[in-house]
Amino acid sequence: MRFMRKQACKPQLPGMTATELTALLTQWGEPRFRAKQILDWRNKGILKPGLMSNLPIHLRNYLEKFVDCCPLRLVRRETSRDGTRKYVFSLHSPRMSGKMIESVMIPENNRVTVCLSSQVGCVLDCPFCHTGTQGFTGNLNKGEIIAQVLGIMQDLNEDPLPPDLHQNVTHIVYMGMGEPLANESGVHGSLALLLDPEGLNISRRRITVSTSGLIPQIERLGAHYPVNLAISLHAADDKLRDVLVPINRKYPLADLRRCLDRFPLGHQRHITLEYVLLDQVNDRECDLEALSRFVRPHRERVNLIQFNPYPGSPYSGTPKERMNEFAQRLISKGIRATVRRSRGQDIMAACGQLKADVANKMGHRVSGEEN
Ligand code: SAH
Ligand code: SF4
Numbered sequence: 001m002r003f004m005r006k007q008a009c010k011p012q013l014p015g016m017t018a019t020e021l022t023a024l025l026t027q028w029g030e031p032r033f034r035a036k037q038i039l040d041w042r043n044k045g046i047l048k049p050g051l052m053s054n055l056p057i058h059l060r061n062y063l064e065k066f067v068d069c070c071p072l073r074l075v076r077r078e079t080s081r082d083g084t085r086k087y088v089f090s091l092h093s094p095r096m097s098g099k100m101i102e103s104v105m106i107p108e109n110n111r112v113t114v115c116l117s118s119q120v121g122c123v124l125d126c127p128f129c130h131t132g133t134q135g136f137t138g139n140l141n142k143g144e145i146i147a148q149v150l151g152i153m154q155d156l157n158e159d160p161l162p163p164d165l166h167q168n169v170t171h172i173v174y175m176g177m178g179e180p181l182a183n184e185s186g187v188h189g190s191l192a193l194l195l196d197p198e199g200l201n202i203s204r205r206r207i208t209v210s211t212s213g214l215i216p217q218i219e220r221l222g223a224h225y226p227v228n229l230a231i232s233l234h235a236a237d238d239k240l241r242d243v244l245v246p247i248n249r250k251y252p253l254a255d256l257r258r259c260l261d262r263f264p265l266g267h268q269r270h271i272t273l274e275y276v277l278l279d280q281v282n283d284r285e286c287d288l289e290a291l292s293r294f295v296r297p298h299r300e301r302v303n304l305i306q307f308n309p310y311p312g313s314p315y316s317g318t319p320k321e322r323m324n325e326f327a328q329r330l331i332s333k334g335i336r337a338t339v340r341r342s343r344g345q346d347i348m349a350a351c352g353q354l355k356a357d358v359a360n361k362m363g364h365r366v367s368g369e370e371n
Pocket of ligand 2: 122123124125126129130131132133177178179212232
């Protein structure tokens with residue numbers, strides 16, 4: 001059979017659409033309704049064919065043999081005192097074999113947010129970000145991105161959260177390792193599956209893509225997948241942003257401004273401007289003034305992020321009190337500003353500390369928000 005010759009690049013179950021799976025099953029001579037049965041399992045985070053109890057044994061065997069049902073292997077899970085769980089997954093496709101990524105699950109009483117990685121490392125080299133200092137070693141495909149969500153669902157099935165917390169994944173943020181918009185094929189493919197009613201069926205209001213500001217890619221995202229947008233602004237002055245977010249040299253603030261003004265926003269939605277507060281670097285009076293001039297208060301809100309240091313990091317964070325003061329000053333200018341509360345700090349699960357190699361000490365960016 002033709003599908004037997006292509007073992008090296010088996011189709012990945014987590015990334016398959018209903019159409020793709022139906023086509024494969026038809027090739028195997030199976031009835032179409034089996035696709036729905038398999039996807040119902042998959043969409044609940046059940047990826048092992050052996051557990052798909054309504055499938056005939058021969059079909060479970062076919063899936064085992066000819067489909068890559070779990071492209072990620074859970075290597076380690078750590079749970080923070082605040083309930084945040086950090087997952088280290090290894091990749092095993094021939095393309096990515098042996099590489100590691102991290103994902104984070106942040107539980108709250110009314111929601112569960114999953115923070116996804118889109119690349120191994122990042123090429124963009126923002127000097128305050130640990131991922132950026134490690135170089136880039138590969139893009140995740142849509143199956144590897146969705147498999148993070150499914151792997152976390154599976155973990156929640158096996159080890160449920162305490163009853164006072166929400167039990168199911170409700171929100172997705174692309175704020176893990178990598179620059180999502182530098183991996184459009186993987187990220188667009190994964191967004192399509194998250195939004196697909198036959199896929200994970202998550203509302204676009206509950207999905208957020210964070211980017212350092214790749215303008216053509218933001219425009220394409222808005223045109224095809226108008227999910228929530230978060231921009232890593234970090235400075236509202238070109239000279240400073242050229243240093244903190246080096247992609248600014250290619251896409252300067254005036255261009256970013258025009259791009260954000262055109263980004264499609266639904267009723268009551270807004271763009272988030274992320275701003276890591278670095279002591280005496282971007283938290284001065286002049287920085288506050290520049291930021292206030294940049295923000296469009298009716299369309300945008302500012303999310304102030306506490307800097308998470310990592311070994312050898314060249315910056316230190318603005319003290320908590322001054323962060324609150326900075327937020328208050330923005331609010332007094334009519335700008336909606338929140339301070340992001342770091343979650344999972346005791347397990348190194350905080351923004352910008354991510355490392356790709358499990359042999360090294362790993363951390364991750366993850367956060368909730370508070371006013
Ligand atoms: N590459 C994308 C998405 C991942 S980063 C981006 O840059 O937007 C998610 C957020 O964490 C970004 O706003 C990023 O700037 C921020 N971040 C990176 N390093 C950090 C650090 N050391 N402390 C706090 N936030 C950090
Ligand atoms: Fe890459 Fe984002 Fe880190 Fe910049 S902040 S280096 S874009 S992951």
